[in-house]
Amino acid sequence: xxxxxxxxxxxxxxxxxxxxxxxxxxxxxxxxxxxxxxxxxxxxxxxxxxxxxxxxxxxxxxxxxxxxxxxxxxxxxxxxxxxxxxxxxxxxxxxxxxxxxxxxxxxxxxxxxxxxxxxxxxxxxxxxxxxxx
Amino acid sequence: xxxxxxxxxxxxxxxxxxxxxxxxxxxxxxxxxxxxxxxxxxxxxxxxxxxxxxxxxxxxxxxxxxxxxxxxxxxxxxxxxxxxxxxxxxxxxxxxxxxxxxxxxxxxxxxxxxxxxxxxxxxxxxxxxxxxxxxxxxxxxxxxxxxxx
Numbered sequence: 001x002x003x004x005x006x007x008x009x010x011x012x013x014x015x016x017x018x019x020x021x022x023x024x025x026x027x028x029x030x031x032x033x034x035x036x037x038x039x040x041x042x043x044x045x046x047x048x049x050x051x052x053x054x055x056x057x058x059x060x061x062x063x064x065x066x067x068x069x070x071x072x073x074x075x076x077x078x079x080x081x082x083x084x085x086x087x088x089x090x091x092x093x094x095x096x097x098x099x100x101x102x103x104x105x106x107x108x109x110x111x112x113x114x115x116x117x118x119x120x121x122x123x124x125x126x127x128x129x130x131x132x133x
Numbered sequence: 134x135x136x137x138x139x140x141x142x143x144x145x146x147x148x149x150x151x152x153x154x155x156x157x158x159x160x161x162x163x164x165x166x167x168x169x170x171x172x173x174x175x176x177x178x179x180x181x182x183x184x185x186x187x188x189x190x191x192x193x194x195x196x197x198x199x200x201x202x203x204x205x206x207x208x209x210x211x212x213x214x215x216x217x218x219x220x221x222x223x224x225x226x227x228x229x230x231x232x233x234x235x236x237x238x239x240x241x242x243x244x245x246x247x248x249x250x251x252x253x254x255x256x257x258x259x260x261x262x263x264x265x266x267x268x269x270x271x272x273x274x275x276x277x278x279x280x281x282x
Binding site: 017 | 151152153154155156157158159163164166167169170171173174175177178218
């Protein structure tokens with residue numbers, strides 16, 4: 001892994017491709033960020049769960065995801081989403097007996113609201129034992 | 134395998150459907166792994182075998198590496214990998230807004246010159262184009278076991 005940061009923007013217009021594509025891209029980004037294997041796995045699962053839930057809120061069927069990777073940390077931003085949808089995405093990732101997967105697996109999540117009325121869901125996964133920011 | 138070199142403005146149809154998946158990356162060497170993994174995810178979705186997956190990964194890596202090495206000689210810039218998935222074929226286009234298709238010039242940064250032969254050997258159809266808006270595109274059509282797969 002180098003010290004360089006990595007950014008990427010992904011658009012998925014076919015929901016049935018979301019899990020396959022997102023899991024692989026997130027895994028590559030997490031590996032480049034030197035996340036340990038358990039955190040890499042958390043990043044994959046949380047991102048895929050959030051993206052699949054988010055795709056149900058997209059009127060035009062296009063899911064937009066932005067990624068940032070830096071040593072020890074990965075950030076995944078999903079959106080724009082309709083107003084109010086970001087928190088619903090977190091809630092809809094719930095699995096019986098486990099709770100909201102997104103909330104359980106990521107280190108931080110936040111909703112960024114824009115003046116235009118839409119919003120995005122931001123997920124941060126860091127290396128808890130390492131030098132993550 | 135068929136290869137074409139389209140003139141400026143001659144390749145992209147105005148009615149072309151939007152790509153099913155689109156990944157935009159900075160034009161640096163370390164980004165290529167993300168493009169490769171995106172395409173491997175699509176091959177997994179199609180259920181094609183390991184040989185196809187490996188061959189397609191090589192061809193897409195070469196197309197992306199071309200964009201990284203040659204599109205922006207002054208650094209910076211981005212490239213986009215677009216993909217269309219159909220039951221029996223996968224179309225991948227690597228697009229940049231760099232300096233366009235230029236003749237190969239021997240230099241240490243030019244590599245071994247194997248990228249184009251590999252893309253032609255692995256893809257079923259390969260085309261190269263630059264349009265009037267300055268977008269250069271390498272477009273490769275794959276089928277399972279087709280081309281070199």
